[in-house]
Amino acid sequence: MYCPVISATGLFTPEQSISNQELVDSYNQYVEQTNHDNADKIAAGDIEPLQPSSVEFIEKASGIKSRFVLQKDSILNTSTMAPIMPVREDYELSYMAEMAVKAAKEALLTAKLEAQEIDLVIVAASNMERAYPAIAVEIQSALGCGGYAFDMNVACSSATFGIKTAADAIKCGTASKVLMVNPEICSGHLNFRDRDCHFIFGDVCTAVIIEREEDAVAREIQTVFKIEDFKLVTEYSNNIRNNFGFLNREADDPQKLLFKQQGRKVFKEVVPIVADLIQNLLDENNVDAQKVASFWLHQANINMNQLITKKVLGELPDNLIAPIVLDEYANTSSAGSVIAMHKYHSHLASDDYGVLCSFGAGYSAGAILLKKN
Numbered sequence: 001m002y003c004p005v006i007s008a009t010g011l012f013t014p015e016q017s018i019s020n021q022e023l024v025d026s027y028n029q030y031v032e033q034t035n036h037d038n039a040d041k042i043a044a045g046d047i048e049p050l051q052p053s054s055v056e057f058i059e060k061a062s063g064i065k066s067r068f069v070l071q072k073d074s075i076l077n078t079s080t081m082a083p084i085m086p087v088r089e090d091y092e093l094s095y096m097a098e099m100a101v102k103a104a105k106e107a108l109l110t111a112k113l114e115a116q117e118i119d120l121v122i123v124a125a126s127n128m129e130r131a132y133p134a135i136a137v138e139i140q141s142a143l144g145c146g147g148y149a150f151d152m153n154v155a156c157s158s159a160t161f162g163i164k165t166a167a168d169a170i171k172c173g174t175a176s177k178v179l180m181v182n183p184e185i186c187s188g189h190l191n192f193r194d195r196d197c198h199f200i201f202g203d204v205c206t207a208v209i210i211e212r213e214e215d216a217v218a219r220e221i222q223t224v225f226k227i228e229d230f231k232l233v234t235e236y237s238n239n240i241r242n243n244f245g246f247l248n249r250e251a252d253d254p255q256k257l258l259f260k261q262q263g264r265k266v267f268k269e270v271v272p273i274v275a276d277l278i279q280n281l282l283d284e285n286n287v288d289a290q291k292v293a294s295f296w297l298h299q300a301n302i303n304m305n306q307l308i309t310k311k312v313l314g315e316l317p318d319n320l321i322a323p324i325v326l327d328e329y330a331n332t333s334s335a336g337s338v339i340a341m342h343k344y345h346s347h348l349a350s351d352d353y354g355v356l357c358s359f360g361a362g363y364s365a366g367a368i369l370l371k372k373n
């Protein structure tokens with residue numbers, strides 16, 4: 001049985017970003033116009049007027065200050081309020097593959113690997129740009145990787161479940177070097193006309209190389225994280241849903257089928273699931289939570305993340321121990337915890353532990369115990 005390690009990560013960040021102020025200005029302009037257009041119905045009491053959004057609410061409720069997006073103008077334009085991106089021709093690279101190739105190249109460079117050496121490509125993300133051919137097979141071809149490739153979706157937990165799938169393939173010898181990517185175009189599943197959630201998500205792509213420990217050692221890779229143990233859990237819930245799919249293309253209002261959540265219920269129900277999952281993982285491996293150098297958590301919401309770390313550690317740690325990137329990136333679904341790890345791991349010393357943890361729709365949650373070489 002081979003021992004799987006993470007030998008590199010990569011990150012693609014879109015060039016364009018939207019501040020809370022820009023987002024709120026656009027939303028409030030839409031509210032003003034809609035209320036003006038419906039003035040008679042509102043006056044007759046037939047419909048309620050739309051309420052404005054606010055920068056103060058967004059920052060306080062979520063900790064988000066800005067988000068990166070692939071297509072800013074059409075999101076802020078009140079006549080579209082969605083990322084309007086030209087349909088790519090069959091001979092062109094898809095948007096998801098394009099982002100993933102960029103993130104993957106950084107990871108391959110760090111891991112001192114050629115793309116041809118990769119023998120499994122996994123796309124793990126919460127939305128796929130199309131049903132088939134698999135985006136992973138397109139990436140495999142674009143990079144020139146060998147072996148096989150497939151797509152998988154466990155919503156915000158896609159990356160941890162993807163790493164677990166990759167590690168299992170390495171352990172049993174099905175693959176020796178895996179590229180796992182998380183191209184998340186979350187702006188596409190967001191209803192920017194819904195005040196409750198218009199601020200939550202951003203676009204990004206992360207990449208992770210998982211391989212046999214002996215191969216990474218042979219190439220003298222400086223920073224390698226040994227995958228010590230995992231815990232994955234799913235528990236069905238209707239509280240976070242995206243109902244948009246191939247069976248509702250004729251829906252009256254497709255926007256209403258996009259992301260929706262019962263935010264308070266999610267908060268209340270998911271925090272204990274995640275805190276218990278992490279605690280059980282640490283207990284079973286005899287690792288004291290205080291000795292963990294970093295908890296790279298899914299970047300859902302500042303209050304949720306802080307409560308989870310507080311439950312595990314008994315106090316609020318500094319930003320290196322539980323790094324927050326959602327202020328700049330917002331919630332990027334499966335990519336969030338990997339961004340946190342990518343940006344905040346250089347302080348780990350040899351034999352230090354880190355926990356990579358995801359949680360989200362399903363419900364689904366995953367925690368991975370990592371040990372630095």
Ligand SMILES: CC(=O)SCCNC(=O)CCNC(=O)[C@H](O)C(C)(C)COP(=O)(O)OP(=O)(O)OC[C@H]1O[C@@H](n2cnc3c(N)ncnc32)[C@H](O)[C@@H]1OP(=O)(O)O
Pocket residue numbers: 052053054057058061062156195196197200240261262263264266267299300301303304331333359360361
């Ligand atoms: C796990 C995942 O990644 S899923 C995606 C992210 N989801 C999560 O992080 C789940 C955790 N949930 C949360 O963090 C929170 O529920 C949030 C941030 C989504 C919302 O914060 P809450 O404090 O719960 O706000 P809530 O929806 O209850 O609204 C509070 C008030 O603010 C109002 N409000 C809602 N949106 C806005 C807005 N954009 N601007 C101003 N006011 C607003 C509401 O109408 C409500 O008003 P009321 O008290 O008069 O009824």
